Amino acid sequence: MSESETPVPTSPEPEETSAADAADVAAPVEAPAEPAVADAPDAEAPAAAAPAPRPRPGRPGPTPGGAPSPAALAGRKPAAPLLPAAPSVTEYDAALLDEAKTFGAVTEDGTVTVQDGTQVRALGEAGQAQGIDPATALDPFARAYLDLVAFLDLTEKKLSTTGHTHNELNRLLENLRKNMKEPQVVGDIPALRARAHELREKAKAQIAELESARTAARQDAIARRTAFVESIEQLVATPPEQISWKSAGETMRQMVPTWKQMQSEDVNLDRPTEDALWKRLSAARSTFDRHRKQFFSQLDERHEEAAAVKEQLIARAEEMQGSTDWGPTVRAFKDLMAEWRAAPRGGRKKDDAQWARFKAAQDTFFSARNADLEASESEQRENLVVKEALLAEAEEIDPAKDLDKAKDALRSVQERWEAAGKVPRGDMRRIDDRLRSVERAVKDAEEAEWRRTDPRTKARVEGASSQLHSAIAGYEEDLEKARATGDPAKIAKAEAALEARREWLAVIERSARDLG
Structure with missing residues (x-):
């Protein structure tokens, strides 16, 4: 969706007010109508008297047989509109009416006045009551006063409830202002104004609470929208190679x-704030689109380079797949596999297709090699059987009985061993160790025989024996001389020297016997 297609919220719409609320609080009405002047025995009706207005349902009407109002006598209505009072006319309290009348008076020229605080205020043209009893002339204005008291009662009741809207409270304040601006009533007007002032302050306090709640909600909405914008900006600021582009x-x-x-869930933001946040979102989206195009353009280039590198590796693998030079080719394929792993990655489909070709060449070579190894292993297992039999023959050789025959038998086994060929790798050391054991036994016997028959060895043994015999004779004489002296130390030394020479002689004579 383009920016022009995305709506930006407008200023807050006026809140709705229920019909019941408007009927109960907001609708100003006229002063109560009175019966025609013909019903009054003490007054004459002016020739141009207007008909009395029809009372609305639920509001006070004229008392049966009551006197006409000054407004009816003058053919006019009271100037100030009032809200409807709750009680009907039969509920007007006579004591309250009389108390209200104490604040009013009728002058000699028939003008109705009211004591409004420290001043006496005439009620204007609506208060002309010439030729009428003063008490009767004050009746409709006293009733209008009680209607105004009822209006304030109803307003106070309304303010004691919760859930008001800004518009409701503002209309209530406006009605208080209109109805309390020089009201055309007779009664304790300063008391009404004081009470109206309290009600206005209470309404203003509720408006302030609503404004505070709305401000808090707007701040929360701004914080929520800002966090969302920042999350988009953070995503856009992520390095392209670290972004999961699908997500x-x-x-x-x-x-x-x-x-x-x-926009639908939050309170409406002010236009500048909303516009600024939306511009940030739009800029982030444009940057994202640009980065994505750049990234995938570069990615296509890298994929092409990767495909070219892997094509070369595939060509080399396919050249080697038919080789039977197993050892070097295995090493070459290992090096080729390392190069494949180090090669750059390409597109998934292309990579998969190239890997399949590379692996096919690899599999062709290793399948042939494994088949050759399997055939070779079968042959080696047969060779193992032959060598096991040769080992059994070799281990029967006894060089102690006849060294020459033992040497000939071992030589024959060794020749046939070499001719038998390779055995499985797992058995090689085991059977080689057994053959080496036989070979060592024959060699040890051969060395012992050589030492026994060597003339030089015999001559050395005989010369050493002769020398020891002469030395022993000398040490025997030394022992006799030591004994003649009676010195224990000399005797012990001579005996030790003689004993050592006799031991040496025993060893040499034993060797001579072995050589003989």
């Missing part, structure tokens, strides 16, 4: 619906 695209698609939902 981010869905977030941007829901941006306008989310904004509209906030």
